[in-house]
Amino acid sequence: MDFKLNNTDFDKEKNSLYKVKLNSEMNSKQSMGFNYDTQKLPLWMCKSEDYEATSDKDAFITKSTKALLEVITKIKFTVGKDSRFSASPSLKLVYTLLFIILTAVSRNYMFTMIMGAGVILALAMFPGDVIKNLFSTIMGAVLLSTFILLPAVFMGSPKTLITVTSKVFISVSLIGILSAGTSWNKITRSLKTFFIPNIFIFTLDITIKYVSALGEICINILNSLRLRSIGRNDNKAVAVSGVLGITFLKSREMADELYSAMCCRCFTGEYGTKTHGKTKIILKKQDIFYIFLMISVLVLFRRLG
Amino acid sequence: MHIPENYLSPTTCAVIAVAMVPVWKYSITKIKEEIPKEKMPLLGIGAAFSFLGMMFNIPLPGGTTGHAVGGTLIAILTGSPAAGCISVSMALLIQALLFGDGGILAFGANCFNMAFALPFLGYYVYSFLLEKTSKRKLSAAVGAYLGINMASLLAAIEFGIQPLLFKDAAGNALYCPYPLSVSIPSMMIGHLTLFGLAEIVMTVAVLAFVEKVSPDAIEEKKPASKAFKPLYILIGALILLTPLGLLATGTAWGEWGVDEIASIVSGGSKLGYTPAGMEGGFELSTLFPDYAMGGLPEWTGYILSAVVGVALTIIIFKLISATMKEKVDFAVSQ
Numbered sequence: 213m214d215f216k217l218n219n220t221d222f223d224k225e226k227n228s229l230y231k232v233k234l235n236s237e238m239n240s241k242q243s244m245g246f247n248y249d250t251q252k253l254p255l256w257m258c259k260s261e262d263y264e265a266t267s268d269k270d271a272f273i274t275k276s277t278k279a280l281l282e283v284i285t286k287i288k289f290t291v292g293k294d295s296r297f298s299a300s301p302s303l304k305l306v307y308t309l310l311f312i313i314l315t316a317v318s319r320n321y322m323f324t325m326i327m328g329a330g331v332i333l334a335l336a337m338f339p340g341d342v343i344k345n346l347f348s349t350i351m352g353a354v355l356l357s358t359f360i361l362l363p364a365v366f367m368g369s370p371k372t373l374i375t376v377t378s379k380v381f382i383s384v385s386l387i388g389i390l391s392a393g394t395s396w397n398k399i400t401r402s403l404k405t406f407f408i409p410n411i412f413i414f415t416l417d418i419t420i421k422y423v424s425a426l427g428e429i430c431i432n433i434l435n436s437l438r439l440r441s442i443g444r445n446d447n448k449a450v451a452v453s454g455v456l457g458i459t460f461l462k463s464r465e466m467a468d469e470l471y472s473a474m475c476c477r478c479f480t481g482e483y484g485t486k487t488h489g490k491t492k493i494i495l496k497k498q499d500i501f502y503i504f505l506m507i508s509v510l511v512l513f514r515r516l517g
Numbered sequence: 518m519h520i521p522e523n524y525l526s527p528t529t530c531a532v533i534a535v536a537m538v539p540v541w542k543y544s545i546t547k548i549k550e551e552i553p554k555e556k557m558p559l560l561g562i563g564a565a566f567s568f569l570g571m572m573f574n575i576p577l578p579g580g581t582t583g584h585a586v587g588g589t590l591i592a593i594l595t596g597s598p599a600a601g602c603i604s605v606s607m608a609l610l611i612q613a614l615l616f617g618d619g620g621i622l623a624f625g626a627n628c629f630n631m632a633f634a635l636p637f638l639g640y641y642v643y644s645f646l647l648e649k650t651s652k653r654k655l656s657a658a659v660g661a662y663l664g665i666n667m668a669s670l671l672a673a674i675e676f677g678i679q680p681l682l683f684k685d686a687a688g689n690a691l692y693c694p695y696p697l698s699v700s701i702p703s704m705m706i707g708h709l710t711l712f713g714l715a716e717i718v719m720t721v722a723v724l725a726f727v728e729k730v731s732p733d734a735i736e737e738k739k740p741a742s743k744a745f746k747p748l749y750i751l752i753g754a755l756i757l758l759t760p761l762g763l764l765a766t767g768t769a770w771g772e773w774g775v776d777e778i779a780s781i782v783s784g785g786s787k788l789g790y791t792p793a794g795m796e797g798g799f800e801l802s803t804l805f806p807d808y809a810m811g812g813l814p815e816w817t818g819y820i821l822s823a824v825v826g827v828a829l830t831i832i833i834f835k836l837i838s839a840t841m842k843e844k845v846d847f848a849v850s851q
Contacts, residue, residue, distance in 0.1 A: 329825045332832070333828045335828070336827075340835035343836055344836055347836065
């Protein structure tokens with residue numbers, strides 16, 4: 213019973229509200245002198261608005277934004293993390309290069325197989341999402357090399373396909389493992405161990421940092437371009453020069469700022485593994501294992517060739 | 518128990534593979550529902566155990582060999598036979614593709630025996646007995662024993678019906694030449710005794726190890742990743758032991774190569790011919806045929822194969838768990 217009463221009450225209220233709304237509308241029209249006199253108003257104002265945005269393709273903006281975002285996320289979010297058992301960055305660089313060179317040089321397929329087994333084992337140690345990221349790059353490289361080498365199979369040397377593809381797999385995985393297992397700033401710093409001039413390291417370092425900083429600016433500009441494209445804009449691609457131009461100007465500004473910031477923090481343009489004026493190669497306890505690993509791979513390479 | 522290529526007719530393979538499709542589908546949905554993301558590594562570990570278990574060949578007088586499968590063990594560890602099904606299937610797939618152990622065409626049949634019949638029967642026997650007796654290890658032992666024997670019986674039947682169904686004009690079998698009267702006793706004698714025992718030992722030993730070292734891995738609903746560490750160490754130790762499988766020199770019953778089969782004596786007489794379907798059959802050349810790599814001592818090939826197999830299974834299950842979405846249970850507030 214109660215419910216019913218309430219319900220009718222509600223209906224009444226709704227009706228009364230509706231009436232009030234109608235009344236107020238009529239009042240406002242009258243008070244503003246709203247009579248549909250076509251003599252006084254321009255014709256276009258009397259027409260009811262039925263604008264519908266024409267469908268616009270913005271593949272250019274979407275694609276560029278997506279590509280930029282992918283690069284930025286790669287730099288910013290898939291930051292390599294050192295595990296507890298990983299070697300010091302310089303040694304990592306050494307053994308990665310060594311293993312890649314040995315695999316490339318080796319003519320014995322068994323050696324390649326063993327390296328492959330090792331790489332797969334190393335991959336299995338990473339957490340799932342890292343493996344997923346790595347696999348997308350590795351599989352891309354492997355598929356590409358398979359595609360390129362496919363004619364070799366038909367021309368009578370199918371073994372080339374297997375050898376080269378597995379070598380590509382190993383090299384790309386090794387690089388992937390290096391970048392997934394080490395943070396970028398440590399890698400650039402470890403380059404100094406190989407007597408690479410400061411200016412190279414500096415450039416590399418700044419490039420990596422700037423790719424993400426400038427990428428963000430690019431995305432902002434692309435967003436603003438999207439917001440400003442009203443209706444149909446057929447030549448959005450013309451804006452590329454604008455996007456790049458503004459990014460360049462911004463980058464100059466930022467470069468000046470960065471340089472002064474670095475100078476303020478006592479940066480003299482030198483990267484050091486130097487402590488107290490002496491160049492020192494710093495080794496960790498874990499490195500012993502990796503050095504042993506390198507030696508055994510070298511021995512294996514000597515034996516198998 | 519791995520049925521090689523061309524021992525079963527393509528039609529038999531097709532029928533069994535089709536029968537496996539709903540089982541896989543059921544298992545995958547079941548895993549998605551039942552197993553939280555945190556427990557997914559356990560599936561990979563299980564598959565790795567199964568893979569390794571199948572590398573330890575146990576010789577039997579008379580020249581045949583056999584091995585444990587470990588499907589029931591995975592089902593018990595994860596608490597779901599569906600997980601056992603998927604794990605063993607994955608181990609079998611890697612074996613078939615990379616190591617030539619078990620045929621590609623016969624993959625469906627192998628999965629039906631070892632990944633469907635074995636874990637499901639084993640697990641249900643285990644849970645039934647556990648409820649009645651509440652003795653975990655005993656129930657696990659009985660479940661594992663019955664599971665592996667069921668699997669080998671099915672394999673024997675699949676072998677045995679081939680000569681009844683497929684013969685050429687001269688009356689010679691096209692595929693597996695041995696009828697049920699030979700295949701069933703040949704398969705079952707080994708599995709009822711030694712290989713069944715191996716399965717029991719593997720199941721109970723690993724179960725006891727897990728109970729003792731990291732009970733969190735099976736008991737907690739969302740175990741920390743640390744809980745699996747002892748299991749990885751155990752896998753490492755088992756990898757180093759795999760060359761023991763080389764001590765068994767014979768070939769398992771029903772797994773002879775095409776070159777061997779004509780001279781095999783089974784059921785009292787020598788076969789004397791190579792079945793036609795086998796001779797011209799499909800053969801996939803694999804990367805590591807029979808877990809060996811040319812130019813290396815046999816034991817290194819064995820260890821490397823074990824490493825590759827185990828690492829691959831672990832990678833696959835890590836990838837699966839990475840693609841799984843985090844399940845948030847809003848009903849339970851903590």
